[in-house]
Amino acid sequence: xxxxAIQLWIxxxxxxxxxxxxxxxxxxxxxIIILVFSMVFLLGFREFGKPSYSxxxxxxxxxxxxxxxxxxxILASFLFSLVNLIIGEEIMDLKISDxxxxxxxxxxxxxxxxxxxxxxxxxxxxxx
Amino acid sequence: MVITVGLIGxxxxxxxxLFNKLVGARQYVANWPGVTVTRVEGATSYKEQTLHFIDLxxxxxxxxxxxxxxxxxxxxxxxxxxxxxxxxDSMSPEQGMYLLLETLELNLNxxxxxxxIDEAKKNSIKFDKSSLxxxxxxxxxxxxxxxxxxxxxxxxTILATFRKPNRPKLLDYGPEIESKVAEFEQYFxxxxxxxxxxxxxxxxxxxxxxLLKKDVEPTSVLPSNMSDLAIKIAxxxxxxVMNVLNRAMSKSESAIxxxxxxxHVFTHKYIGIPIFFALMYLAFNFTFKAxxxxxxxxxVGFQKLTDLIGSNSIFTSLISQGIINGVGSVIxxxxxxxxxxxxxxxxxxxxxxxxxxxxxxxxxxSLKLTGRSFMTLLLGFGCNxxxxxxxxxxxxxxxxxxxxxxxxxxxxxxxxxxxxMIIGIAFPNHRAEAFFVMYLLSIALTALSARIIxxxxxxxxxxxxxxxxxxxxxxxLSNVATYMWNRGKHFLQKAGTIIxxxxxxxxxxxYFPDPTNIENSFAAxxxxxxxxxxxxxxxxxxxxxALIFGSVAKEIIVSSxxxxxxxxxxxxxxxxxxSALMVFILGYxxxxxTLAAIKSExxxxxxxxxxxxxxxxxxxxxxxxxxxIGRVIV
Numbered sequence: 001x002x003x004x005a006i007q008l009w010i011x012x013x014x015x016x017x018x019x020x021x022x023x024x025x026x027x028x029x030x031x032i033i034i035l036v037f038s039m040v041f042l043l044g045f046r047e048f049g050k051p052s053y054s055x056x057x058x059x060x061x062x063x064x065x066x067x068x069x070x071x072x073x074i075l076a077s078f079l080f081s082l083v084n085l086i087i088g089e090e091i092m093d094l095k096i097s098d099x100x101x102x103x104x105x106x107x108x109x110x111x112x113x114x115x116x117x118x119x120x121x122x123x124x125x126x127x128x
Numbered sequence: 129m130v131i132t133v134g135l136i137g138x139x140x141x142x143x144x145x146l147f148n149k150l151v152g153a154r155q156y157v158a159n160w161p162g163v164t165v166t167r168v169e170g171a172t173s174y175k176e177q178t179l180h181f182i183d184l185x186x187x188x189x190x191x192x193x194x195x196x197x198x199x200x201x202x203x204x205x206x207x208x209x210x211x212x213x214x215x216x217d218s219m220s221p222e223q224g225m226y227l228l229l230e231t232l233e234l235n236l237n238x239x240x241x242x243x244x245i246d247e248a249k250k251n252s253i254k255f256d257k258s259s260l261x262x263x264x265x266x267x268x269x270x271x272x273x274x275x276x277x278x279x280x281x282x283x284x285t286i287l288a289t290f291r292k293p294n295r296p297k298l299l300d301y302g303p304e305i306e307s308k309v310a311e312f313e314q315y316f317x318x319x320x321x322x323x324x325x326x327x328x329x330x331x332x333x334x335x336x337x338x339l340l341k342k343d344v345e346p347t348s349v350l351p352s353n354m355s356d357l358a359i360k361i362a363x364x365x366x367x368x369v370m371n372v373l374n375r376a377m378s379k380s381e382s383a384i385x386x387x388x389x390x391x392h393v394f395t396h397k398y399i400g401i402p403i404f405f406a407l408m409y410l411a412f413n414f415t416f417k418a419x420x421x422x423x424x425x426x427x428v429g430f431q432k433l434t435d436l437i438g439s440n441s442i443f444t445s446l447i448s449q450g451i452i453n454g455v456g457s458v459i460x461x462x463x464x465x466x467x468x469x470x471x472x473x474x475x476x477x478x479x480x481x482x483x484x485x486x487x488x489x490x491x492x493x494s495l496k497l498t499g500r501s502f503m504t505l506l507l508g509f510g511c512n513x514x515x516x517x518x519x520x521x522x523x524x525x526x527x528x529x530x531x532x533x534x535x536x537x538x539x540x541x542x543x544x545x546x547x548x549m550i551i552g553i554a555f556p557n558h559r560a561e562a563f564f565v566m567y568l569l570s571i572a573l574t575a576l577s578a579r580i581i582x583x584x585x586x587x588x589x590x591x592x593x594x595x596x597x598x599x600x601x602x603x604x605l606s607n608v609a610t611y612m613w614n615r616g617k618h619f620l621q622k623a624g625t626i627i628x629x630x631x632x633x634x635x636x637x638x639y640f641p642d643p644t645n646i647e648n649s650f651a652a653x654x655x656x657x658x659x660x661x662x663x664x665x666x667x668x669x670x671x672x673x674a675l676i677f678g679s680v681a682k683e684i685i686v687s688s689x690x691x692x693x694x695x696x697x698x699x700x701x702x703x704x705x706x707s708a709l710m711v712f713i714l715g716y717x718x719x720x721x722t723l724a725a726i727k728s729e730x731x732x733x734x735x736x737x738x739x740x741x742x743x744x745x746x747x748x749x750x751x752x753x754x755x756x757i758g759r760v761i762v
Contacts (some may be wrong), residue, residue, distance in 0.1 A: 029409065029560075029561060030413075032406075033406040033409060033410065036399070036402045036403065036405075036406045037403070037406065039398075039399055039402070040393055040399055040403070043396065043398060043399055054384040054389075055384075055392055057384060057389065058384060058388070058389035058390075058392045058393055059392075059393060061386075061389045061390075062389060062390055062392075062393035062394065063393070065390075066403065066406075066407075069407075069410070070410065073410055073413075073414060076414070076418065077413075077414070077417040077418065080417060080418045080420075080421060081417070081420075081421065083421035083422065083425070084420075084421045084424075086421070086425065089421075089424065092417075116386065119384075120384060120385065120386050120389060
């Protein structure tokens with residue numbers, strides 16, 4: 001597994017890119033939302049002291065969850081818009097920023113899975 | 129033979145989930161404390177016995193202070209059930225076991241249920257059941273209301289406990305306290321549980337003081353070092369609990385758990401609130417995007433039906449305009465309402481919303497409220513009546529009344545179709561943003577009103593918030609669906625009753641005395657007669673009439689508009705007037721049901737009157753300001 005700092009950098013830059021892309025395409029509020037989520041990664045660098053590694057992991061984990069939720073939301077909106085075909089209206093037009101966000105969402109989901117497996121999820125034991 | 133079984137426990141330990149599992153009910157379950165504020169009953173049969181379950185409001189100690197806690201204490205004291213189940217959270221059992229020790233003082237047939245055992249397993253928490261039974265001297269059952277684990281064993285244990293009552297020896301508090309307890313027992317009538325009340329008296333419980341014999345003065349019998357003794361009692365119980373847990377529970381430590389990671393970020397002092405607003409915006413945007421196609425489908429369906437029937441005769445006009453157009457215009461927003469509650473349901477069910485109460489506590493404290501009020505007010509997004517009722521869970525009377533009075537400013541589901549209609553007309557390209565702003569305004573108006581009420585009507589300081597945050601959990605579809613249904617069903621019920629009747633009345637007022645010209649109708653006469661009051665806000669007579677009819681229930685505003693203009697699509701509103709109208713609707717006059725709830729919960733006519741006068745004044749002033757500023761800008 002890559003170091004927490006490298007992971008933070010990757011997610012920060014990728015989410016900043018997607019957020020900026022939304023703003024340039026005219027979707028200001030959605031762009032700001034992605035930028036807010038990218039701040040989660042940025043603030044991960046401010047974690048110092050003894051448990052800093054764990055808390056940096058926390059920032060990658062939660063930031064990835066938020067990005068995954070947002071990309072899932074775009075996907076769900078697109079799927080719901082398919083109902084428009086019944087009433088003869090157009091379906092949702094996926095922009096470049098939407099595609100980028102969904103790709104980042106896939107990577108975030110992989111991140112969540114990997115962190116739960118290696119850094120967060122406690123081992124299971126039988127209980128009486 | 130009927131066996132009564134009482135379910136008690138700390139708030140949010142899964143009592144209602146367990147109750148639902150035991151009796152097959154569908155009571156609303158939320159992932160935050162204080163949802164059950166009154167007792168709920170249900171029955172089931174097991175091995176030819178009828179088990180009558182009573183789900184009681186959660187409490188941390190039997191020294192009850194809030195109204196809902198008193199419900200539980202009084203029930204146990206005055207009508208004790210045959211079997212009492214103390215539900216304990218397996219993930220953090222300390223406080224639940226404290227309550228268990230207190231309950232044992234009541235000399236009841238007790239079973240201790242360690243619930244959420246499935247989550248404990250996932251977190252490597254291990255219980256030694258036989259050790260627990262030998263130390264606590266009551267039957268122990270490990271259950272999961274979520275998976276159904278241990279439910280059959282619990283049923284068997286209830287029958288066994290009923291047949292062979294098990295009233296264990298009480299905890300010894302040491303000679304100093306035990307001698308005081310023995311001394312105090314003489315001050316109570318024989319009909320009461322003397323030991324329990326004596327202990328409570330030593331703890332300084334006001335309720336125990338009220339039950340003293342008539343000739344006994346509390347001040348003359350209570351020792352001067354009473355608070356020291358109360359601390360010693362609490363300390364003794366906690367020591368016992370911790371000793372039992374050290375012997376009967378094991379836990380494996382990991383670097384950081386999923387919950388700690390999520391909490392670290394979601395309650396972060398810099399990013400916590402921005403994340404909350406971002407997620408709320410996503411929820412609102414989801415509401416529009418997910419529901420838009422279905423709303424369109426329903427609108428097209430109703431339009432075709434209206435065209436098919438026509439409005440040539442009085443009868444066809446009543447059906448097509450009064451009923452289909454009037455009620456249909458409201459019904460078409462149902463997908464949006466359910467989509468919104470689906471999104472909010474996920475946020476609440478996951479355990480996220482109580483974190484917002486924690487984050488908001490500092491801001492709420494400056495308004496002389498607490499984060500707990502915030503949680504109560506959140507219920508108002510479904511129906512204001514719910515938040516007014518839930519306020520009985522607040523311990524501080526000043527905070528309770530303030531919360532009741534500001535509840536009507538929380539945007540309930542009845543206002544959603546009105547906003548959706550107006551936003552769709554005036555802000556078609558910025559619907560999610562406009563809707564989001566309305567909710568922010570709703571929160572701001574609630575906060576402002578709390579400040580004003582605390583300044584003028586209810587003076588005092590807040591009690592600091594002590595709140596146990598629930599665990600995060602993956603929202604189950606059935607719980608989210610139940611949440612969505614419970615919040616949205618009022619809307620469906622009203623569509624078939626009050627909105628239908630009101631739509632017909634509005635149609636009568638439009639149709640008569642001149643069916644050919646609406647400008648001569650009774651509705652127009654009412655609107656024009658009062659239009660001068662609303663002229664500074666820029667409202668036409670149609671808006672004035674709709675607002676008057678909407679004072680019964682807000683959805684009627686939509687129905688009235690649809691009938692005045694012959695369909696929602698024909699309404700014309702400029703952005704400034706639309707903004708002023710939405711701000712006015714946000715605050716003006718609570719619906720009749722909410723006013724009735726305010727009266728019954730405060731037991732006074734003064735507060736409903738204050739609520740009406742204040743809400744009308746503040747909403748008029750704010751709408752006027754919006755109108756003035758809007759016209760200057762535009």
